[in-house]
Amino acid sequence: MTQAYDVIVLGGGIGGYTAAIRAAQLGKSVAIVEQDKLGGTCLHKGCIPSKSLLRSAEVYALMKDSRRFGVEADQVRIDFGQIMSRKSAVVEQLHSGLQYVMKKNKITVYRGIGRVIGPSIFSPRSGTVSVEQEDGEILTLVPERLVIATGSRPRTIPGLERDGERIMNSDDALVMDRLPQSILIIGGGVIGVEWASMLSDFGTEVTLIEYAPRLVPGEDEDVSRELERLLKKRGVKVMTGAKAMPETLEKHESGVILTVEHKDRQVPLTVERVLVSVGRQANIEGIGIENTDIKIENGYIRVNDAMQTAELHIYAVGDCIGGLQLAHAAAHEGIIAAEHMSGLEPHRYAQHQVPRCIYSRPEIASVGWTEAQAKERGHQVKTAKVHFKALGKALVYGDSDGFAKVIADKETNDLLGVHLIGPHATDYIAEAALAQLLNATPWEVGQTIHPHPTLSEILGEAMLAVDGKAISI
Template identity: 70%
Template sequence: MTHTYDIVVLGGGTGGYVAAIRAAQLGRTVAVVEKDKLGGTCLHRGCIPSKSLLRSAEVYATMKESESYGISTSGVELHFPKVQERKSGIVEQIHKGVQYLMKKHKIDVFSGNGRVIGPSIFSPRSGAVSVEQADGEIVTLVPQHLIIATGSRPRSLPGLSIDGTHVLTSDEALELESLPESIVIIGGGVIGVEWASMLNDFGVDVTVVEYADRLVPTEDADVSKELLRLLKKRGVKVLTQAKVIAETVTAAEGAVTLKVEQQGELKELAAEKVLVSVGREANVEGIGLENTDVKIDKGFIRVNEFMQTAESHIYAIGDVIGGLQLAHVASHEGIIAVEHICGHNPEAMEAHRVPRCVYTRPEIASVGWTEEQAKERGFDVKTAKVSFKPLGKALVYGENDGFVKVIADKSTNDILGVHMIGPHVTDYISEAALAQFLNATPWEVGQTIHPHPTLSELIAEAMLAVDGQSINF
């Protein structure tokens, strides 16, 4: 059976279904091919389930500290199966919402493995998609334009075997039926530190092994330093500039042992489980790219600023193209691709203007260049760093660790970067992102009236502090 469409999206994750909706809004006929469930990694194995677990961990940690709020509690117990049940309920609710959106916008959804096919009787050029459905039926979709949005999967270390029981990736960790007593996390990037924070709050003995010289090495150095201090304060053990020797990871009698080389010294670690969190690799295999002229560069599909591949009618978005592997980036790339297809002349995305969030306790949020990156690019910078310590709302919350740091250009007064670590900072980083997008100056943001008492007041104070005009700090 053959169907024709204006646009076919191969992959129904966040980027894929957003692209499909935008195409339908612009009057195009659209189909989505998804081999698993609509929503992809973000909904089922990433953003949403992990944040649900993080929230439960946060509540549990707060309840254990309730005396400091004047509330006496007794018998506080963690029922991890119920934590997982809550997580699954949230995921399923959102999944139903995505399914509803497909119906609302009259988008056809084909469940099955999709492969791009080359020129054939169906189409004189590559880009048609053959879908093998669960019942064995083969359906061919012939689009004018194809958008590849097949996402990514957890990466492992060469020579390290992921058995799903003792040595896990985040995929398996999300499905744990019970918590381990101890865990070693290989990788101190975003996913690694989120799991470290979460499991520590759940009462797990956590050790993080990071190859770089600091945690979350893509963030500002001051943020990394503060996160390390706070995690260590909570009892998380951290080894930086450390390399796991993959072939030494062994599991026996409910324990995993591994050797770690740190600055020439060999150390042996043992834990009930090991979580491998060393990045993600693109799903480019088994989707028929060999039948096209689409180029692969370092494991990712190569695209231009409008998401076009080497074949102009084939686009690619999201994790499969590398770059910032974030759900909101994939969504934005999907919109750029669709609007470019439809002749709307979208603006290319500037990666440094994308807000980035880390959901540790406390949270991290940033946009723009780090101080080091700004200096490397030749900017003469001025900076300010203002602490949450004396902020009224932070004291009320009982969460006043962290700071807001602003980096600006001395000559133009442009905001180059805003970096925050502190309570709920992911909820108000968008103000800084908007300020950068509109080319606002620190003074203009500081002059914007911020309500009191709020956590967002600290953004205004930090912006004013760049020029020594902070009122309360």
């Protein structure tokens, strides 16, 4: 069977389905090809399920500490089966909602493995998609425009390949049937830090190692130091500048022995499980890229700022093009692609203007340059830090660790970067992102009246503090 559409999207994750929805809103006939479930990594194996587990861990930690708030909650215990059931229910509710949105926008969804084919009897140019359905039937879908949104998967370390039990990746961790007594997490980036925070709150003995000199090396150095301090304070064993030695791996019935090279010493570690969290790689194999003139760079599809590949009728968005590999970035890329192919002038974005969020405890949120990055770009900077201990709402919450850091240009007063580490930091970083988008100065943001008492006051105070005008410090 052959079917023609204005737009076909290969991959139903957040980048793909956002592109599909926007294209449908603009009057296009649209189809999505997805080999698994709509929603992709974010909904099923990333953002949503992990945040559900993090919320359960946060509640458990709070209840164990409830006496501090004058609340007696003896014999608090974990029902891990219920925790996992709640996670699945949240995911399923969102999945059902997404399916409704597809029907509402008259988007056809094909379940199967899609591959791009070259020029053929169906089309004089590449971009036609062959879909192998579950029953073995082959469909041929012919688009005017194609969007590749095939996402990514966890990277592996040679010699530490996953077995789903002793050696896990983040996909495996999300379907554990019980909490491990101890775990070694390899990789102190976003995913590794979130799992270290979560499992520590659940009572697992956590060792976290990172090859770079500090955790979350893409964040501001002050934030990294504060994060490491607070994780250690909670009992997480943190080893930076450390490297796992896969050749030393020993698996036993009760666990794993793995040696870590750290500060010129070889440290053998015995743990129940190992979680490998060293980034993600694009899903670009087996989808027919070789049948096109699309260019690949460093394992990712190369695109221009309109999300077009080297074949201008073929677009690509999301994790498969590299960059920030964030769900909200992928969604915006999907909108850019859909609007550009419809003849509009979409809003392009600079990567440093995309908010970055880490949902550990404490949370981390940032936008713009770090202090080091700003200086590398030739800026003479002025900075300010305001600690949450100065905020009434933080003290009321009983969670006052962390700070807000603002970086501005001394000469122009341009806002260069905002970095938060502290309670619910991810919930108000969008204000700083909007300030950057509108080219607001710290003084202008500081003049915004922030309601009291709220955690968002930290931004107003930090903005004013850049010029020595903060009220709370």
